[in-house]
Amino acid sequence: MSVDAHKETLGFQTEIKQLLDLMIHSLYSNKEIFLRELVSNASDAADKLRFEALSDDALYEGDADLKIWISLDKDSRTLTIRDNGVGMSREEVIENIGTIAKSGTKEFFKALTGDQAKDSQLIGQFGVGFYSCFIIADKVTLITRRAGLGKEHGVHWESEGDGQFSIETLERDQHGTEIILHLREGEDEFLQDYHVRNVLKKYSDHITLPIVMPKITTDEETEQTTVEDEVVNTGTALWVRSKNDITEEEYNEFYKHVAHDFEDPLTYVHSKVEGNLEYISLMFIPARAPFDLWDRNNRKGVKLYVRRIFIMDDSEQLLPPYLRFVRGVIDSADLPLNISREILQHNKQIDSIRSGTIKKILSALKSMAENDAEKYAKFWEQFGRVLKEGVVDDPTNQQAIAKLLRFASTHEDNAAPTVTLDDYITRMKEGQDKIYYITAESFAAAKNSPHLEIFRKKGIEVLLLTDQVDEWLATHLRDYEGKQLHSVTKGSLDLGELDNEEDKKEAEKATSELKPLLDRIQEALGDKVKEVRATHRLTQSPACLVADEQSMDASLERLLKAAGQNVMGSKPVLEINPTHPLISSLNEEQTGERFNDWVLILFDQALLSEGGQLDDPGAFVNRLNQMLLSMMKPESPIIMPH
Ligand code: ADP
Numbered sequence: 347m348s349v350d351a352h353k354e355t356l357g358f359q360t361e362i363k364q365l366l367d368l369m370i371h372s373l374y375s376n377k378e379i380f381l382r383e384l385v386s387n388a389s390d391a392a393d394k395l396r397f398e399a400l401s402d403d404a405l406y407e408g409d410a411d412l413k414i415w416i417s418l419d420k421d422s423r424t425l426t427i428r429d430n431g432v433g434m435s436r437e438e439v440i441e442n443i444g445t446i447a448k449s450g451t452k453e454f455f456k457a458l459t460g461d462q463a464k465d466s467q468l469i470g471q472f473g474v475g476f477y478s479c480f481i482i483a484d485k486v487t488l489i490t491r492r493a494g495l496g497k498e499h500g501v502h503w504e505s506e507g508d509g510q511f512s513i514e515t516l517e518r519d520q521h522g523t524e525i526i527l528h529l530r531e532g533e534d535e536f537l538q539d540y541h542v543r544n545v546l547k548k549y550s551d552h553i554t555l556p557i558v559m560p561k562i563t564t565d566e567e568t569e570q571t572t573v574e575d576e577v578v579n580t581g582t583a584l585w586v587r588s589k590n591d592i593t594e595e596e597y598n599e600f601y602k603h604v605a606h607d608f609e610d611p612l613t614y615v616h617s618k619v620e621g622n623l624e625y626i627s628l629m630f631i632p633a634r635a636p637f638d639l640w641d642r643n644n645r646k647g648v649k650l651y652v653r654r655i656f657i658m659d660d661s662e663q664l665l666p667p668y669l670r671f672v673r674g675v676i677d678s679a680d681l682p683l684n685i686s687r688e689i690l691q692h693n694k695q696i697d698s699i700r701s702g703t704i705k706k707i708l709s710a711l712k713s714m715a716e717n718d719a720e721k722y723a724k725f726w727e728q729f730g731r732v733l734k735e736g737v738v739d740d741p742t743n744q745q746a747i748a749k750l751l752r753f754a755s756t757h758e759d760n761a762a763p764t765v766t767l768d769d770y771i772t773r774m775k776e777g778q779d780k781i782y783y784i785t786a787e788s789f790a791a792a793k794n795s796p797h798l799e800i801f802r803k804k805g806i807e808v809l810l811l812t813d814q815v816d817e818w819l820a821t822h823l824r825d826y827e828g829k830q831l832h833s834v835t836k837g838s839l840d841l842g843e844l845d846n847e848e849d850k851k852e853a854e855k856a857t858s859e860l861k862p863l864l865d866r867i868q869e870a871l872g873d874k875v876k877e878v879r880a881t882h883r884l885t886q887s888p889a890c891l892v893a894d895e896q897s898m899d900a901s902l903e904r905l906l907k908a909a910g911q912n913v914m915g916s917k918p919v920l921e922i923n924p925t926h927p928l929i930s931s932l933n934e935e936q937t938g939e940r941f942n943d944w945v946l947i948l949f950d951q952a953l954l955s956e957g958g959q960l961d962d963p964g965a966f967v968n969r970l971n972q973m974l975l976s977m978m979k980p981e982s983p984i985i986m987p988h
Pocket residue numbers: 383387388391429431432433434442443472473474475476477522523606
């Protein structure tokens with residue numbers, strides 16, 4: 347293979363300057379985190395090499411004793427971090443740290459709020475940790491070589507963080523990466539041995555790889571100095587230690603390492619399973635959703651280890667998509683070291699680790715919900731919509747997930763989803779056997795829907811579902827604790843025992859009395875509706891639309907159409923409120939043309955009030971204006987639009 351040794355200067359992607367500025371200004375108060383980021387990268391690089399070497403021992407190049415070295419040089423004002431991990435090829439350097447990289451950048455800039463404290467929290471999520479070294483360095487030199495490539499494949503990268511970097515191929519004996527930070531004026535504390543050791547202790551003690559610093563001792567008698575390597579971290583894998591010996595702070599720091607986050611997690615579950623199958627799992631619930639939360643496929647975040655050896659960072663087999671926000675590690679004592687992705691897919695042990703871990707996570711969420719409602723509300727705001735997918739995807743745990751759901755409801759005034767299904771059940775009216783819900787595109791549309799009128803009158807609570815996934819969720823969650831979930835916009839109104847016999851009879855009577863009117867309406871609407879009938883569900887509105895019992899709910903239909911799916915439009919049923927004055931007037935209206943217009947307005951209104959879209963809004967507005975005009979000047983002739 348020919349080596350392209352030329353030196354070139356390349357520009358960072360356009361956003362980098364902005365990012366670096368932001369990083370330098372907003373992370374300034376917390377600048378020592380650059381060390382955590384670089385140590386974390388070095389440790390990942392060692393994990394990668396160890397894993398690749400499982401199938402190709404030669405990659406170690408005779409040096410399997412993986413470490414991180416940190417050294418300080420007061421004369422040249424540099425701090426150097428070196429590892430003998432996997433290293434990078436020239437292409438990898440350009441790809442990983444040359445361009446600011448990754449789909450995350452754009453999302454990152456979109457997510458910025460302008461509030462520095464908040465924004466600084468975001469940086470870690472976007473995989474831009476390496477750049478934090480420019481907080482304290484005005485020049486960074488990175489020298490690396492990919493393990494397994496010949497020594498002529500060394501790479502020298504350098505940047506002053508000013509929008510460009512140079513890259514050059516050179517010879518390098520050692521595989522792995524060395525990063526030399528040329529410290530800015532005034533950053534002298536990072537040249538102090540004790541300060542750097544303290545920072546390492548604080549942020550990187552749990553790193554399993556030895557972190558080595560030179561220790562200089564002077565013999566008092568001979569005044570001779572000797573330099574020895576000294577390991578500065580404890581270096582036991584945190585998850586292996588006993589829960590009681592781990593402090594909250596250590597858990598938090600470890601989380602930041604595995605999740606590349608700057609913020610503490612909301613909670614964690616740490617468990618050791620013994621018996622037939624032995625494994626340890628340590629799972630964290632982050633405080634904030636990552637930018638790629640909606641990507642169900644490309645899932646990383648749970649690292650699999652086998653007896654402390656990192657195997658892969660791929661949660662696909664380890665957790666279901668609806669828990670894709672969880673971060674952590676699983677360490678199995680039983681799996682073979684050379685396990686591949688393919689084997690993982692059909693492995694019984696993985697299956698039981700997976701189901702055990704799901705249960706642990708769900709019960710951690712349950713106890714968070716029970717013990718700290720405020721924290722749970724934060725969780726729900728960030729991840730509620732993802733968790734809802736579980737109701738559909740995971741029938742085994744459906745009821746446990748249902749317990750964790752939160753909804754807005756007619757019982758509460760604000761749109762924040764705080765009501766649980768259990769809350770709802772305790773407030774059910776005597777004789778009520780169903781959990782009623784309505785789906786709509788917004789809280790206001792749900793809350794003001796005419797379908798709720800009878801429920802309000804009778805004081806029956808209705809859940810207000812306004813997430814896109816809710817319709818799908820409600821269809822799959824048929825019942826909870828033996829109570830059926832029932833859409834108030836579907837089928838004819840049946841309140842069971844809650845129905846007042848009188849009301850019902852009246853509606854039936856009205857239907858037969860109004861038969862001629864209903865027929866005329868049906869005729870005027872033609873094939874827009876399946877049926878026209880009288881209802882007792884309305885107390886204030888003249889009419890509403892309901893879906894047939896068997897057919898799709900109107901809001902689901904709209905959703906699927908919006909997603910570009912070809913759905914067979916099902917016709918709604920128009921329900922009329924026989925007690926409404928508009929309906930009585932309509933009954934008296936004899937002119938055919940005017941009657942038709944009124945009916946069309948009534949139909950369009952019913953559609954609008956449930957958040958639907960009119961087929962021909964212009965015609966609706968015209969009709970309404972004509973009607974208003976005729977009310978203002980009753981004698982004027984009516985000119986209808988064509
Ligand atoms: P992140 O670590 O979140 O991916 P970084 O900006 O810190 O983001 O690093 C970008 C990438 O550069 C890493 O994912 C890794 O591929 C590569 N990298 C960084 N440091 C090293 C290192 N010491 N050895 C090998 N690769 C590294």
